[in-house]
Amino acid sequence: MADVPTDAPEHCPGTQSEQAGKSSSCEGCPNQKLCASGATKAADPAIAEIGEKLSTVKHKILVLSGKGGVGKSTFSAHLAHALASDATKEVALLDVDICGPSIPRIMGLEGEQVHQSGSGWSPVYVDDNLAVMSIGFLLSSPDDAVIWRGPKKNGMIKQFLRDVDWGELDYLVVDTPPGTSDEHLSIVQYLSSTHVDGAVIITTPQEVSLQDVRKEIRFCQKVKLPIIGVVENMSGFVCPKCQNTSQIFPPTTGGAEQMCADLNLPLLGKVPLDPRIARSCDEGRSFLAEVPDSPATQIYLDIVKSIQDYCSNHVTDEHKAT
Template sequence: MADVPENAPDHCPGTDSEDAGKTSACQGCPNQAVCASALPKAPDPAVEEIRERLSSVKHKLLVLSGKGGVGKSTVTAQLAFGLARHEDTQVGVLDVDICGPSIPRVMGLEGEQVHQSGSGWSPVYVEDNLGVMSVGFLLASPDDAVIWRGPKKNGLIKQFLRDVDWGELDYLVVDTPPGTSDEHLSIVQYLSSAGLDGAVIVTTPQEVSLLDVRKEINFCKKVHLPVVGVVENMSGFICPSCQGESQIFPPTTGGAEKMAADMGVPFLGKLPLDPRIGKCCDEGKSFLSVEPESLAAKAYKEVIQRVEEFCSSHSNKENVLNPVE
């Protein structure tokens, strides 16, 4: 157990913790500078355990967004549905948005519960080849609030990565919360030796969203996480009746495509705003199956194809990240 100083504040992680001097509980503590600058802690044994657990997962993808409300969970769900369109492709979705787990709803699994066996937690399955794990399955009610500090959230993320029995997977898609904070550092740290393929970054066209997404891209560069590409979501409104398009969020500074070019990262495509996507998410259905001929579905399929091509080109490369400082 971590050594806790006598004058430590409540919820102190302890001087031996990797989070020493770095959590919200450390703010204002007279020992914060000393703890934060202490000698590096011993490697977390969970990193190796997670590497072994996920050794049967071929491709691991993070879905990131610097800003909330850009449709990240929607993109995650439809990406997973699209990757699982082939019955022989095994796909898993891990929801680490601890305080806002929407994946169970958008994938039609609300009210389901996790089962545990001798080999660990079993995912909840949408189809035989599409499994999901989320903190939403652990709550008594979808309306329950998760009010946790960083260390407890990080502990659950570690448990999800180490204890969930995914079996053989072709793709594991990890849905993350907005920002570049505890959850993101934890997921990258714990997967540092497990072979992360990269991150799919979701934004909307307007500058207020791009400001935060630039920070997300710089986060990826700082932790040496490859960027699979940027997706511009809600890129114009497509009328389901006349198929006409109008700009709801005008790209005043050139949109995500220009930003990606300026920052030297790939651009995966533009996903139009179609009200039927929201309806499918509310009902927990695959938009690609319900509206396969829509312009939005075709745009999704192009993005999914580019993600598959990226993973295929990296299939023989093990991306081991540098340790997160």
């Protein structure tokens, strides 16, 4: 899959598609003749370079959401923390939310900087076996706005994948921005020469969130990205004192559970609201380590175990012997 022109129609089939320039959605697009001629089908050499660079990464997991504010970055951070709790595993977290990089704050790394060596950019380490990379490390201040058009964002994602010295990893978790736009097309394109285990899709119980998540699921199906499963965040509120559960966001259409049943997708788990999750993110700490007795912690761990089991069953030939 190759870059979609920045002024392409909403349902652009992509420049690598056999329908490029020929689909009904191409009518009126200024790039139609160029795409139909096949001139856009030249492969980006960076794709092969990225495939080589990431050949030492056993498992690659994308975390997606249809809309913002559903706890996607929070989940990505705690997935990385949970995977790295096994000291024998090497884990990295890549933040490709170029315009809203919240991972440095959530991981307690604000103010850290990226260093360059002969082998590329060095990621920032939370622990000896947990590395993080984000554009947030390249900004002079956390309040700086990243005001970039698509091509520049795509170029930064390419650099993260090709030029960071990831080393040998058991898991690479990629935190993406909401939606199905430039960053998502780029990450799928640049990872096309390497095996991706699949995507974990984050939602909340409300229909307004589920509606956008269905679009995200359709995106995954169109670009042939496997879906590991769906996580429902903010699924009720568990009082830290009395442990009673209240429905803050009632699932008017059955929530993620009904959606997964309708679409034949695995529901990995339903994480309840716990105010201590937000506090741990603000303080840059792992909620799983800080509040091990929370019902949400156990649900997180069960979800992570399901993701690990899925990855173990989808080991590529190149990593079966390792």
